[in-house]
Amino acid sequence: MGMKLPICAFCANSSALCAVDEPRLEAGEIDQADIIISRAIARIGRRSRALQESEIVRGFDLGDRLVIITREEDVGRIIGKKGTRVKRLTDTLGKRVVVVGQRDDVRGIVDRIIYPGRLRAISNVYTDTGSKRLVEVNRAGEIDLDRFVAMLAFLFGGEFEVRVLDKKKRDDE
Ligand SMILES: [Zn+2]
Numbered sequence: 001m002g003m004k005l006p007i008c009a010f011c012a013n014s015s016a017l018c019a020v021d022e023p024r025l026e027a028g029e030i031d032q033a034d035i036i037i038s039r040a041i042a043r044i045g046r047r048s049r050a051l052q053e054s055e056i057v058r059g060f061d062l063g064d065r066l067v068i069i070t071r072e073e074d075v076g077r078i079i080g081k082k083g084t085r086v087k088r089l090t091d092t093l094g095k096r097v098v099v100v101g102q103r104d105d106v107r108g109i110v111d112r113i114i115y116p117g118r119l120r121a122i123s124n125v126y127t128d129t130g131s132k133r134l135v136e137v138n139r140a141g142e143i144d145l146d147r148f149v150a151m152l153a154f155l156f157g158g159e160f161e162v163r164v165l166d167k168k169k170r171d172d173e
Helices: 021-026 032-045 072-079 080-093 106-114 145-156 167-172
Strands: 054-062 065-070 095-103 119-127 130-137 159-164
Touching: 021 032, 032 080, 065 106, 065 145, 072 080, 072 095, 080 095, 080 159, 095 106, 106 119, 106 130, 106 145, 119 167, 130 145, 145 159
Parallel strands: 065 095, 130 159
Antiparallel strands: 054 065, 119 130
């Protein structure tokens, strides 16, 4: 049993895409982040039994950081002892890499991703079309908020909005 990635083993170990994954990319089922993360993990995983047994669900490029979504039981494997493996991934990919478990709760996932920013509140707000979850954070670095919202919707379903509280409001707290 090899590792499971968002793309197949052939695609993960070559620079080409197969007749299955190419259409998946075009349809937006996967994107470039899935591909670059899968290839980096495949490369590092060749000599790592722990990685060979892991499952990567998706990768998201949030601008200044990359998020790897895995099964909960694989988070530690991807991070590695004392963070050595995630550091290697960060060096390879040239961006900070954050690993989160697929079934972590919204609060836990937002906290991990925006660190050193902090989550302030999550609330339900009504919209014209129903409702959405409003996630308020004190800062979010250079995170691409649209991608962040897309990632939260992928994980939890429904609509999200991420709002970065302005500096003045922060200073008042
Ligand atoms: Zn493929």
